[in-house]
Amino acid sequence: xxxxxxxxxxxxxxxxxxxxxxxxxxxxxxxxxxxxxxxxxxxxxxxxxxxxxxxxxxxxxxxxxxxxxxxxxxxxxxxxxxxxxxxxxxxxxxxxxxxxxxxxxxxxxxxxxxxxxxxxxxxxxxxxxxxxxxxxxxxxxxxxxxxxxxxxxxxxxxxxxxxxxxxxxxxxxxxxxxxxxxxxxxxxxxxxxxxxxxxxxxxxxxxxxxxxxxxxxxxxxxxxxxxxxxxxxxxxxxxxxxxxxxxxxxxxxxxxxxxxxxxxxxxxxxxxxxxxxxxxxxxxxxxxxxxxxxxxxxxxxxxxxxxxxxxxxxxxxxxxxxxxxxxxxxxxxxxxxxxx
Amino acid sequence: xxxxxxxxxxxxxxxxxxxxxxxxxxxxxxxxxxxxxxxxxxxxxxxxxxxxxxxxxxxxxxxxxxxxxxxxxxxxxxxxxxxxxxxxxxxxxxxxxxxxxxxxxxxxxxxxxxxxxxxxxxxxxxxxxxxxxxxxxxxxxxxxxxxxxxxxxxxxxxxxxxxxxxxxxxxxxxxxxxxxxxxxxxxxxxxxxxxxxxxxxxxxxxxxxxxxxxxxxxxxxxxxxxxxxxxxxxxxxxxxxxxxxxxxxxxxxxxxxxx
Ligand SMILES: Nc1ncnc2c1ncn2[C@@H]1O[C@H](COP(=O)(O)OP(=O)(O)OP(=O)(O)O)[C@@H](O)[C@H]1O
Ligand SMILES: [Mg+2]
Numbered sequence: 001x002x003x004x005x006x007x008x009x010x011x012x013x014x015x016x017x018x019x020x021x022x023x024x025x026x027x028x029x030x031x032x033x034x035x036x037x038x039x040x041x042x043x044x045x046x047x048x049x050x051x052x053x054x055x056x057x058x059x060x061x062x063x064x065x066x067x068x069x070x071x072x073x074x075x076x077x078x079x080x081x082x083x084x085x086x087x088x089x090x091x092x093x094x095x096x097x098x099x100x101x102x103x104x105x106x107x108x109x110x111x112x113x114x115x116x117x118x119x120x121x122x123x124x125x126x127x128x129x130x131x132x133x134x135x136x137x138x139x140x141x142x143x144x145x146x147x148x149x150x151x152x153x154x155x156x157x158x159x160x161x162x163x164x165x166x167x168x169x170x171x172x173x174x175x176x177x178x179x180x181x182x183x184x185x186x187x188x189x190x191x192x193x194x195x196x197x198x199x200x201x202x203x204x205x206x207x208x209x210x211x212x213x214x215x216x217x218x219x220x221x222x223x224x225x226x227x228x229x230x231x232x233x234x235x236x237x238x239x240x241x242x243x244x245x246x247x248x249x250x251x252x253x254x255x256x257x258x259x260x261x262x263x264x265x266x267x268x269x270x271x272x273x274x275x276x277x278x279x280x281x282x283x284x285x286x287x288x289x290x291x292x293x294x295x296x297x298x299x300x301x302x303x304x305x306x307x308x309x310x311x312x313x314x315x316x317x318x319x320x321x322x323x324x325x326x327x328x329x330x331x332x333x334x335x336x337x338x339x340x
Numbered sequence: 341x342x343x344x345x346x347x348x349x350x351x352x353x354x355x356x357x358x359x360x361x362x363x364x365x366x367x368x369x370x371x372x373x374x375x376x377x378x379x380x381x382x383x384x385x386x387x388x389x390x391x392x393x394x395x396x397x398x399x400x401x402x403x404x405x406x407x408x409x410x411x412x413x414x415x416x417x418x419x420x421x422x423x424x425x426x427x428x429x430x431x432x433x434x435x436x437x438x439x440x441x442x443x444x445x446x447x448x449x450x451x452x453x454x455x456x457x458x459x460x461x462x463x464x465x466x467x468x469x470x471x472x473x474x475x476x477x478x479x480x481x482x483x484x485x486x487x488x489x490x491x492x493x494x495x496x497x498x499x500x501x502x503x504x505x506x507x508x509x510x511x512x513x514x515x516x517x518x519x520x521x522x523x524x525x526x527x528x529x530x531x532x533x534x535x536x537x538x539x540x541x542x543x544x545x546x547x548x549x550x551x552x553x554x555x556x557x558x559x560x561x562x563x564x565x566x567x568x569x570x571x572x573x574x575x576x577x578x579x580x581x582x583x584x585x586x587x588x589x590x591x592x593x594x595x596x597x598x599x
Contacts, residue, residue: 177458181455182445182448182450185434185445186442188433188434189442195429197442198414199417199425200417200445
């Protein structure tokens with residue numbers, strides 16, 4: 001009973017149950033592609049949430065890291081013929097190093113300035129994708145093969161889903177433990193009060209870099225997985241639209257929650273598909289983008305803690321109401337984050 | 341032995357000289373008061389000691405041989421010096437317990453990978469700091485609220501949480517910036533008692549900035565009075581109360597406040 005209350009155990013059970021669904025049910029290939037995309041975006045969203053939700057640092061250029069991961073994966077498995085798993089790790093580690101460099105820039109900038117600088121970074125890297133044809137093959141794009149793990153080729157979407165789910169689970173658990181220990185506390189402290197965090201021994205230098213590096217690593221892994229799922233990419237995929245979608249994912253899902261990142265990714269990937277099926281809405285050009293924008297505004301206005309915490313938010317509201325009625329009013333309500 | 345030696349400290353902002361050749365020494369295990377009218381420069385002194393500001397001139401020596409100027413702001417806590425803030429600076433999205441636990445940040449073992457993999461040593465550390473924090477909450481008399489967010493707590497409790505967070509760093513020297521601000525006389529009395537107990541039971545030195553004279557006169561063994569960044573008097577509470585310059589400085593302030 002106690003074991004089931006453990007968040008890590010919950011994540012693990014959930015991951016295994018969901019991973020097996022495609023094997024049990026008959027789901028068509030294109031739907032499974034979408035499910036795989038949810039996993040991939042969940043990975044990048046978790047990393048981005050470490051940066052935005054925990055460290056309180058904005059970036060509007062994170063699509064670049066995912067793109068980088070994708071191109072690295074394509075080149076390493078294609079040209080260099082490295083094994084898939086090794087290449088995947090490198091497609092996370094190399095963007096991580098670049099993330100560190102971006103983090104160094106971020107140390108000097110705040111708020112709007114950081115948003116503008118990271119936006120510029122994203123645009124610049126996308127330009128590099130267009131021009132550096134030796135690495136990216138320009139607009140003609142690059143291809144990648146199905147992943148091969150220990151001699152086993154993964155060609156079915158069901159199997160890719162299991163692979164993706166295992167990687168997602170590992171990254172979720174890593175983030176979960178990291179964020180519930182020293183690093184997570186230091187990041188939140190830094191976000192809430194830089195002065196007090198420093199007085200408690202938190203180096204802003206170190207933790208801003210950690211946040212940028214971790215988010216770039218997650219983005220790179222997502223890019224690597226994307227590359228082997230879709231098996232083709234070109235520069236237009238890695239622009240501002242993706243960076244903004246990423247922002248929407250964590251804001252809608254819930255800042256500073258892992259579950260929220262996953263929900264947000266599901267929301268952003270699946271909603272356009274549902275809209276596509278509704279003929280009247282599908283006829284409106286870019287309706288999905290418009291809808292995402294409004295959804296974000298709606299969530300910020302009414303559920304500032306995101307979809308993942310709606311339940312807690314309502315509970316707190318009810319508790320506060322009861323407290324003020326009984327006129328105890330003391331103590332406040334249970335913490336939103338730890339329950340969320 | 342002097343735990344803290346401030347020697348000829350000066351700092352200016354623009355043309356304004358906020359601290360003007362200030363020197364004072366704090367003996368080990370003392371409760372030392374730093375007082376003065378509004379804007380006298382008390383918080384600025386704390387900011388210089390805790391490395392938020394770099395003084396234009398002067399030395400700040402801690403524990404006989406530690407030149408604080410050589411430390412970065414987040415490193416001073418490692419040598420055993422910690423401060424609280426005049427306007428409570430808590431981490432508002434975190435629980436009371438988490439706020440206090442942060443105090444052990446520099447002493448918490450385990451690298452990034454060890455934390456992400458939640459290795460046994462990290463697990464053990466988490467347990468250790470959690471128990472330590474709960475012990476401090478017991479000492480402060482605020483057990484029971486550990487899982488509540490700090491945001492909803494009454495002001496007086498927030499002040500205690502901030503003190504708890506500071507105690508969690510295992511300091512040798514604790515700088516308290518207006519700990520009694522916003523407290524009523526009963527709470528202030530309890531705080532006076534608490535400050536003494538902290539010094540005795542945690543075996544540390546305390547420097548406090550405070551406007552509440554009952555706290556200052558009851559808790560402090562020595563007091564330094566500054567006005568316009570310069571020292572105008574230093575001595576025991578009795579000596580300070582009888583000092584004509586001190587009364588003038590405060591009366592001057594009241595006269596201008598009345599005007
Ligand atoms: N960062 C800063 N920039 C400019 N001026 C400053 C800065 N910090 C302090 N000052 C000035 O230095 C003087 C002393 O301020 P300080 O906050 O130290 O006073 P204080 O004695 O703590 O007053 P109070 O009792 O009101 O807290 C004030 O005139 C203040 O405006
Ligand atoms: Mg002050």
